[in-house]
Amino acid sequence: MRACARSGSTSFLPDRVCDVEIDKNEAGDLTGILRGPVTNYYTYDPFWGQILTKLPKPSVENAVAGTTAELARYAAQGVTTVYEGHAMEQEHIALYRQLRAADTLPLRVMATLDAESVIFYPFDPLPHGEFAARLGQLADEISDDVDDMLRVSGLTFSPGGPCYSGYFATYEPYADPCGRPTRGVRFLSLDKEETFIRFCATNGIRANLCVGAYREHDDFLDIAERVVREHDFRDRRWILQHAMTITPQQARRYAELGFQVTTSAGFAWGKGAMYGERMGTHVWRDLEPLHRLREIGLDLAGGSDWGPKNPWEQIELAQTHRFAGSDHRNDGPDQKLSRIEALRMWTTGAASVLGWPEIGSLTPGNHADLVIVDRDPVTCPVEDLRGTRVLRTLLGGRTVHDSGELSCPAEETQAVAP
Numbered sequence: 332m333r334a335c336a337r338s339g340s341t342s343f344l345p346d347r348v349c350d351v352e353i354d355k356n357e358a359g360d361l362t363g364i365l366r367g368p369v370t371n372y373y374t375y376d377p378f379w380g381q382i383l384t385k386l387p388k389p390s391v392e393n394a395v396a397g398t399t400a401e402l403a404r405y406a407a408q409g410v411t412t413v414y415e416g417h418a419m420e421q422e423h424i425a426l427y428r429q430l431r432a433a434d435t436l437p438l439r440v441m442a443t444l445d446a447e448s449v450i451f452y453p454f455d456p457l458p459h460g461e462f463a464a465r466l467g468q469l470a471d472e473i474s475d476d477v478d479d480m481l482r483v484s485g486l487t488f489s490p491g492g493p494c495y496s497g498y499f500a501t502y503e504p505y506a507d508p509c510g511r512p513t514r515g516v517r518f519l520s521l522d523k524e525e526t527f528i529r530f531c532a533t534n535g536i537r538a539n540l541c542v543g544a545y546r547e548h549d550d551f552l553d554i555a556e557r558v559v560r561e562h563d564f565r566d567r568r569w570i571l572q573h574a575m576t577i578t579p580q581q582a583r584r585y586a587e588l589g590f591q592v593t594t595s596a597g598f599a600w601g602k603g604a605m606y607g608e609r610m611g612t613h614v615w616r617d618l619e620p621l622h623r624l625r626e627i628g629l630d631l632a633g634g635s636d637w638g639p640k641n642p643w644e645q646i647e648l649a650q651t652h653r654f655a656g657s658d659h660r661n662d663g664p665d666q667k668l669s670r671i672e673a674l675r676m677w678t679t680g681a682a683s684v685l686g687w688p689e690i691g692s693l694t695p696g697n698h699a700d701l702v703i704v705d706r707d708p709v710t711c712p713v714e715d716l717r718g719t720r721v722l723r724t725l726l727g728g729r730t731v732h733d734s735g736e737l738s739c740p741a742e743e744t745q746a747v748a749p
Contacts, residue, residue: 414442466530495605552584573593573598595637597648599666701728
């Protein structure tokens with residue numbers, strides 16, 4: 332109710348404005364409950380957007396507290412390194428640098444900067460000249476220092492949005508949340524995309540591409556294949572993020588350009604049924620085809636950008652490809668990974684994709700990042716993986732999470748782990 336009042340909303344509003352449904356009690360007064368695009372921040376509804384612009388932004392103190400608390404939760408799940416691949420602005424990097432300077436980072440962090448962030452409302456695209464100038468400014472933020480805890484590496488381009496809000500770029504029309512036909516939306520122009528690709532290629536910057544839709548893949552690949560003939564960037568190991576849907580031909584084209592992939596099996600878990608309902612079940616063959624990507628030669632890193640934040644459940648999903656809320660499993664030959672392959676996505680595969688060779692494995696010369704769990708993740712039944720309890724997490728031999736369930740003290744573990 333306070334948010335409604337702050338935004339100027341009153342009982343004089345109709346029951347629906349744009350696509351937002353406004354709940355009222357029997358007396359006709361606002362209850363404070365809104366339904367519709369308010370449940371997803373990717374949906375740029377004009378009315379909901381105006382409300383968002385009137386709400387206060389988080390304070391730096393709240394941002395620091397929230398970030399450290401979330402990192403601690405990841406440590407409790409056995410995660411020792413996070414990749415902030417998109418939706419990162421300069422103030423976010425500044426916050427991480429503040430935590431690093433205070434030696435309060437509980438995990439290692441690799442981050443990139445968005446060439447132009449389109450996720451949060453309101454989005455007002457930069458003129459092309461300002462966009463090009465911004466690339467140069469952001470490049471100055473990239474650090475060449477090989478820091479053991481925080482690295483700012485590369486720039487990210489995110490041209491479109493997800494299927495839920497009707498922004499997924501397809502060749503055939505599908506239904507948006509309100510049932511209207513759409514073929515998706517491009518937020519950043521093709522001219523900006525080419526400027527981004529050329530800037531990264533000519534300046535030796537590692538590019539990160541956040542796309543998942545058929546048409547977005549083809550748009551990018553057509554430009555990248557032209558640019559690579561002039562400025563060969565294949566040894567820079569650019570990163571493709573998400574790739575929720577991707578055809579065999581598109582995957583081969585990325586492999587030929589030297590790309591790596593980071594994705595989340597949780598996309599299929601949480602959105603698979605929606606993809607089938609909105610676009611047709613034929614897209615399931617191209618939905619999170621992890622085995623296909625690996626066979627083509629693309630290194631894979633696992634993440635929790637969408638779906639369960641529990642990495643052990645994500646490792647299970649990379650094998651089962653089950654959909655949430657049903658018994659359906661999209662575990663065809665293009666999708667299903669073995670247990671070892673799924674574990675690699677969260678260990679050595681992730682280290683390879685990030686280009687951080689000192690993490691991901693317990694080998695001489697690497698950081699002593701160690702996780703002690705209550706079961707053998709290699710041999711336990713796949714349905715038991717999601718229940719894995721992390722007893723202790725060590726970062727460089729230092730305990731950053733302790734459940735209190737181990738008989739030996741944390742100090743003793745620290746002494747022997749490296």
